[in-house]
Amino acid sequence: MATGRTHRPATRSRGIPEATVARLPLYLRALTALSERSVPTVSSEELAAAAGVNSAKLRKDFSYLGSYGTRGVGYDVEYLVYQISRELGLTQDWPVVIVGIGNLGAALANYGGFASRGFRVAALIDADPAMAGKPVAGIPVQHTDELEKIIDDNGVSIGVIATPAGAAQQVCDRLVAAGVTSILNFAPTVLSVPDGVDVRKVDLSIELQILAFHEQRKAGEEAAANADGAVPHTAARKQPADKGPDGDVPAVMPA
């Protein structure tokens, strides 16, 4: 078993669609900003704009959580913040370990977005003995030898892998063996994990490649390959004709 798979949600639980779950953090961020400005209520239209989605989608998403809005009025900001936080499990404390304290690991350790939600960086772990004891983001780096003990002592169930690709699987195996059941992987590798362990992957170069794909299409309107690559200046170049404000290009039918 245990052939690598990014493992699906799988959970047979209450049916909140995966796509909705992925947007809840987005809503939460927008709501938190509103909350900080002491905005009491917000309409689906406004909130959707702030989160960068459309309002029908947002309403549908919220409908999976329950009926938390008031018709004719909108949603109570504080209440929604709480409900979404709870749904995401952010009302509890999630100790997290970050393994691999290079530039990326350090960036993660310093990233404010972690602490502000329920996440707490319980430990930073690196294989380089020279790093041991050095504080990063105020937290002393510990050696990989301590990994199992750290996870055990802190009840860590979420691990972040920011090591080079070559070390990722091995680190992953140790994390899983030590009891970690959710992994956020920044190394450009496919990780094999046993069933029941969730892996999410963030891959910098993949994102760029997807952009390149679309970028290439944009240029494909006329002057194609040129060693130069792109036409700078004036963003108003070969726009594919029309398109109004929010209107998305409709899916042109096959001839």
Add this chain to the structure above:
Amino acid sequence: MATGRTHRPATRSRGIPEATVARLPLYLRALTALSERSVPTVSSEELAAAAGVNSAKLRKDFSYLGSYGTRGVGYDVEYLVYQISRELGLTQDWPVVIVGIGNLGAALANYGGFASRGFRVAALIDADPAMAGKPVAGIPVQHTDELEKIIDDNGVSIGVIATPAGAAQQVCDRLVAAGVTSILNFAPTVLSVPDGVDVRKVDLSIELQILAFHEQRKAGEEAAANADGAVPHTAARKQPADKGPDGDVPAVMPA
């Protein structure tokens, strides 16, 4: 104006599904690894395993690119590497600028995965005058004032934003005005861009929140969920109380 979306395939191009495009880099990576080991051909089954997807999906994906396989044999590794690279636009040079050279920006600048595909870091840009001239990953950091000139001189069409959230929209506006049409955004903000500009977002805390959601669910399930999986080991941690035995549907929140 158009609120930043996570991008839009859209144009009347040849219809490669977005989900397929997103997997091509994955296949490419697996194929590159095979290529380096001088493996001449690979079956959909093997390649799918290496890329972490299932083989039917892989074959369907490849069918959008054309018929590049040989029945009874599999796919020619080199040929497929070339075809996918070309489809993704990686056979051309993509100069990229990275704006915001903190830990994350530095991690990106040092990230090998960029250069190895068609991407070239044309410049590193930071608002801090103290950074100017300092080399990161062998490239001297330049001040934000130079942004427009750099983009123009290098024909940059892809920009990476690794600034704090507060600066991201402003940087984005300048990039777009200067001619950038694809943006990879690491700042935790929704960017507004005009139509025709693609934005992809990588958000560290969102990924963690999604993991937390699933992690939370697991806690209520594990009693029944031990079919073919593998209990990692006896988690010596504080297990949350457990749950009803046979319930394969944990119903609602137990408060």
Add this chain to the structure above:
DNA sequence: CTTTGTGAACAGTTTCACAGCC
């Protein structure tokens, strides 16, 4: 035989449009 390529069934997601409540 083995393995691809693909129509067709299925599953998940988004959008529409409007009934129902404030």
Add this chain to the structure above:
DNA sequence: GGCTGTGAAACTGTTCACAAAG
């Protein structure tokens, strides 16, 4: 009037299963 909540429609993505090709 304004706005939510939601069925139904439209669309996108995945899986199945098998005919066709080597």
